[in-house]
Amino acid sequence: MSSTPDDDVQTYIRAHRTPFLADLAEWLRIPSVSAEPDRAPDLLRSAEWLAAALKETGFPVAEVWPTKGAPAVFAEWRSDDEDAPTVLVYGHHDVQPAALADGWDGDPFEPVERDGRLYARGAADDKGQVFLHTLGLRAHLAATGRTTPAVHLKFLVEGEEESGSPHFLELIRERADRLACDTAIVSDTGMWAEDTPTVCTGMRGLVDGEVVLHGPDQDIHSGSFGGAVPNPATEAARLVAALHDDDRRVAIPGFYDGVVELTERERRLLAELRFDEAAWLRTAKSHAALGERGHSTLERIWARPTAEVNGIHSGYGGPGGKTIVPSRAEVKFSFRLVAGQDTAAVQRLFTDWVAERLPDGVRHEIRFWGGGTRPCLTPLDHPALRSLVRAMGRAFGQEIRFTREGGSGPAADLQDVLGVPVLFLGISVPSDGWHSVNEKVELDLLFKGVETAAHLWTDLAEDWRAGPWPAAPRPAS
Amino acid sequence: MSSTPDDDVQTYIRAHRTPFLADLAEWLRIPSVSAEPDRAPDLLRSAEWLAAALKETGFPVAEVWPTKGAPAVFAEWRSDDEDAPTVLVYGHHDVQPAALADGWDGDPFEPVERDGRLYARGAADDKGQVFLHTLGLRAHLAATGRTTPAVHLKFLVEGEEESGSPHFLELIRERADRLACDTAIVSDTGMWAEDTPTVCTGMRGLVDGEVVLHGPDQDIHSGSFGGAVPNPATEAARLVAALHDDDRRVAIPGFYDGVVELTERERRLLAELRFDEAAWLRTAKSHAALGERGHSTLERIWARPTAEVNGIHSGYGGPGGKTIVPSRAEVKFSFRLVAGQDTAAVQRLFTDWVAERLPDGVRHEIRFWGGGTRPCLTPLDHPALRSLVRAMGRAFGQEIRFTREGGSGPAADLQDVLGVPVLFLGISVPSDGWHSVNEKVELDLLFKGVETAAHLWTDLAEDWRAGPWPAAPRPAS
Known part of the structure; x- marks a missing residue:
């Protein structure tokens, strides 16, 4: 019995798991805290480390882009299929401040693997979720026998996200030509729960x-x-x-x-998520739910x-x-x-x-405070979203559900400046401790993310051939 | 043609004007600033100075009463008419802070007489308005030929009014027996304008x-x-x-x-006061009037x-x-x-x-912040108020009009603890600069105040004989 592409991907990932984690740990040891001015050399070191790692992965182009603040990393690897879509992956290589004195169980910049988790500042937010693409891409090539990705791939990994991305808009406006793409994939979010893989479809x-x-x-x-x-x-x-x-x-x-009101299907899908309001209130440090009448808590924070x-x-x-x-x-x-x-x-x-x-x-x-940040939303029937859901379903072997993000972020800048739909590929879970002590990433989920990334380029290229994607929403004039 | 009592009072006052002003100036030179802890010796000096001055005026009893803060002065002079009412005069001997550097034209504690005004910190608030009673009382005795006042007179002059009277309530509760009286006269307010003598009838x-x-x-x-x-x-x-x-x-x-709603007469009397709302707004540093519909600005700040x-x-x-x-x-x-x-x-x-x-x-x-301060209000037809208005009318030779005070003060404590109606005898005017630079008192008005005080004891005693006064309002239990 011959192996399926899914088997091949899994086999490749298993075989390369140990060196991948060793490389990720090396990157996590660089304390690239963008909020601390005296960490500027670490930010540069982190950017150079990533550019070298992307070159090592096979990217013909991997550059450190200076900004007025911390540097970003840009990489590009064109497909040999000229008609393939161009996909830009977004993430960030800076991290939140962290110190042992804050209450960490160990040095936040000395990664520790324990009980199926990798603990370190940046393990989930966002180095782990950026770095999963390197192994994902290798597995994609290995499993498909390709020498180039199935899509034209671009990476943009900024260095100031944890400081509010103060130079990001300027950067992507100036570099819009080189960043041109058909869709952007934000690799800096999470999913609903360990046992409930989800795709985020928009930010407010x-x-x-x-x-x-x-x-x-x-x-x-x-x-x-x-x-x-x-x-x-x-x-x-x-x-x-x-x-x-x-x-x-x-x-x-x-x-x-x-x-844009929620459709009946969206309301139903939201209602089906297993939502423990008492637990959510504990996370919110709040003692009651209160908001727009006629809407559930999840609707209020995601869609209203x-x-x-x-x-x-x-x-x-x-x-x-x-x-x-x-x-x-x-x-x-x-x-x-x-x-x-x-x-x-x-x-x-x-x-x-x-x-x-x-x-x-x-x-x-x-x-x-400025012109504001636009909302972004990818309709559930968008072909690129369907591709992402299919790739994720192959990796998780479960139905993929949908969430949204109540906050606002640079995703909207990519949508507006580049004029493309934005997708969100995230495998972090609420317990990962973003911005808090003992940040970690669940290794099972990290490798499901690697697997998703390995399938995603194949699925996107295939779905792209079925017909053009709807245009992204444009900013009002 | 024989002289009237009014002529006699005026003659006496004219004859003693110069030494009276010299004495007042001496008191004003004592910087009795209750807000400044290192002025404690000056507060004591000021109290002792006043007690001595009251003794000099003829009071058989003049004591300095210590408190947990600055000392008060108590004085008593019983009438030889045992049936006369007992009247307590309230004022304060402490003053607001003042320094040349604040923008005064001269040393605030070196009184200067110029253009019919006496400039000094405390000239109007409140040393001038307390001290006017000494000459008033001498004129009262001289013009009536009496050797004791026509009423049983008590004085209570506190030393912490400019610091919020923190020990006043305790003081009058402890000394209620010695302070017992039939009415209290607060000598620490003002009148409507230089050309409009008024009596304040209440505080909120x-x-x-x-x-x-x-x-x-x-x-x-x-x-x-x-x-x-x-x-x-x-x-x-x-x-x-x-x-x-x-x-x-x-x-x-x-x-x-x-x-208690304003009566039609009270509303009419208020409306007849010459009120320049634009000028009032400048004093209020405000750019529009706004308040309870159906009421004028004066009604809003005095009676609502x-x-x-x-x-x-x-x-x-x-x-x-x-x-x-x-x-x-x-x-x-x-x-x-x-x-x-x-x-x-x-x-x-x-x-x-x-x-x-x-x-x-x-x-x-x-x-x-505590149990609150009760409002006080003396009805326009209260006999004691009519006596005050009559005395003031004799001094000013004009119709006396009525005002109220929007603020709240120790008057209510006197009303509540001693259970007596409170009257307000004030000759200061809004331009006197209370709590501000270049505080002054108009000498014409100061001596009209002296003249009022000279008539007041006669008029009160006379009206008292006509029948008992209505009881003062009591605090709700």
Whole structure:
């Protein structure tokens, strides 16, 4: 009985498991903490290490791209099938700060394999999930007998993701020609649970900023003047309170215009995920669920837009009391957006809404932190998503379910600048301890990720030949 | 043609004007700043100076009363008319901080007479208004030919009013026997304007404290959890916003129960005061008037209860943004109360109202800063008030109008502990610069005050003989 491609992939991976883990450990030993300025040499060392490893894997092109901050790594390996699609894999090689003193069981930069897990800062976020592609690609070539990948492959691995990707947009705009592709695969997310492989289909967008209200020119006596002049603390509170109606829907007129609602199938699929709300609340350090009426917690954090207040500050805040009417109030706000919403439109709606709600005698300023981050969403029937689900299904031998990501990230920049759909291939699980102590990756899942990557290029190339992919959503002008 | 009592008073005052001002200047040179701990010796010196001056005036009893803070001065001079009422005069001998460097035209503790004004820290607040009684009393005796005052006179001049009177309540509770009286006259307020002599008829009460809301156990990520768990900043804002309805009335059920409404006569008298709202707004450093619908600015600050927020603090307040759901929120609040409202009842109503409005998952604490200060109000037809108005009318030769005080003060403690109606005799005007630079007193008005004080004991004793005074309001049990 001849071996199947799946068998061949598994055999190859098993045979190369030990040196792969040794190489990954070597990379994890480089403390590439982007938040710490004196780690700049480590960031460079990490980038150079990765570029060398990609060359070693077979990439004809592997370059360290400097930025105004930490360097990124770019690599390219064209398929000998000229008609194949071009796929860009995104990840990052910087890591969160970590120190033994934070409560780690051992040196966070000395990887330890124990009980089927690899412990180290960056094991899951994101070096492990970037590095799985090297073995995946070798297995892909070995199992298919190819000398080049089945797709034109590009890698972009940035060095500032843990610091908010401050130079990423500039980088991809400047290098857009070399980054041109047909789809981008973000290799920096997770799945639902150890026993529930999932694919993330989108991230929410973000519009954030602050409103500053000015009332009296200085703090004034509340006994002499209070109740007869506007109080900016009260006005800030009325503004924030008015953001939501009694159903906890965002009450800004037009806010929901264009929102892509969940389909019946999506709602059903979400509802089928085994969701333990009590456990989720423990993770959220919260004591009750509360949100838009008519939607479940998962719908609220993944598929519904929100308005949140991140801070309010006005007047006296010291011990005891001080009978003043404060001079000013500051509100920090953030909106999460979903597919169909436009960042600029939300900024406009909010700006107008605030201006209409303030009484005479209260001057205000609104500042937004940049133009915002757009939401991204890949429809469940997108052919590239189907390819990814098929590859993952081959690796996991289980039905692949769907999640979304409530946060916002550079995926939207890839979508917008490169004009391509974004897919998410992640094998990390919530217990992996991202940004926390004792970060780890489950080795079983890491190698399922390797296996998925080995199948993915074959499946994408095959599905691509069946017909062109729908265009990615473009930013509103 | 024989001289009238009014002529005699004026003659006496003119004759003793120069030494009176020299004595006052000597007292003003003592920098009795209660807020500055190293001024404690000056506070004692100031108290001893005043006790000596009162003895010099004729008081058989003049004592320095120590407290846990700065000392007070007590003096007593019984009338030879045993049936006369007992009157307690209240004032304070401590002053606000002052330094040449703050922008004074000269040393704030070196009094200067210029253009009919006496400039010095404490000239109006409150040494000038306390000391006017010494010459007033001498003129009273000289013009009536009496050897004792027409009423049993007591003086209580505290030393910590500018520091919030922290030991005043304790002092008057402990010394209630010696302070027993039929009415208290607060000599620490002002009148409407240079050309509009007025009597203040009440002060508002105060209930203040803080509400602390607890949401998530720590700040959490707004992308991952926002919109699905309660946000204490939002809940604090909803609470504050709900304090007022769209008419800017306090929306706590029962809050207005028992409020003594302005009579038609009082509203008319208020409306007749020449009020320049634009000028008032400049004093308030505010850019518009806003308050309870259906009431004028003066009604709002004098005769209507209010709810004010003195501070709100929650979440991130630094530069830029931070996408969190805050863990907690603090609201500092103060209610001003008017006659008919009870401090304990308002505390109960607010406590219940807050508890009912918070969603599951938000725990809260309410703290009040003590039991609150009760409002005090003397009805326009109270016989003692009529005596004061008559005495003042004799001095000023003009119709005396009525004001109230929006703030809250120790007057309420006198009312509550001693169980007497409180009257306000003040000759200071808004331009006197209380708590500000270049504090002064208008000498014309100061001597009208002396003249009022000279008539007041005669008028009070005469009116007292016409019948007993109504009881003072008592605190609710």
